Amino acid sequence: MSKKSMENPLSPSAEAARYLENARQILTEKAGKKDGLYSDIKYVRMAAGTAYSAALLILDEYLKQKEGIHFVKPQSIEDYKGRLRKYDKKLLKHTINAYSELHLIGYYQGTESAEVIQNGLANVKQMLSYI
Template identity: 35%
Template sequence: MEAISEAKRHIDNAKDFLRNQAKKEDGLYHDKKYVKIAGHTAYTGILVALDELLGEKKKKTRKSVEWYQKELSGLDKKITSDFATAYEILHLAMGYDGAQSAKLAKIGMEEAEKIIGWVENRLTNQTR
């Protein structure tokens, strides 16, 4: 379960960027650069975990968000919804827009941890 450890490390790193670099004050992060880095890092952590569960494509091409959503929808509708939320918050709002809301970032990190935990449980159950 090396991929799960790697995914969790991404989340830890993202939280570290927010805690130590993004300069939180009054519920807002003031350094958008580190909010963007944190968002991309956390989203990548989700993808690392999902790739372990869903399998890599034969070609080393990027998978679209739609590919992940389609694959997840066949497994679990709730996690598909969680993934959509994580994508919106971590990848788009934080990663691209540098959304400064600490509340929003907290929700994104919680969704990421939930998805990674879900993947870890499924992988554990597959190996039994």
């Protein structure tokens, strides 16, 4: 851990927002968008992974707030979904969409579609309001 991060740790929401902004920067500066398609899949995958990491940070913090001392970090998307079903169906919907658009389509499949990635980023932004 760097000296700066030890002196001034970010709140979970600020850290997730930082990840989301980093993903946007990667897309803007390196992925090369033309006619609604990204030209460099490497950077799309990188940005999608970064944005999905923000979603996981948000979900972990949300579940910590709901479950308190009983919180145990989920080990799979199915675990996240099952636990979110108990608390908030709208957050569950954003989670499923972010998982599909960013993790599966963006990161694993490496989509060129700017619309899919932008939808994923919008879902993570909505999720941020929960913490």
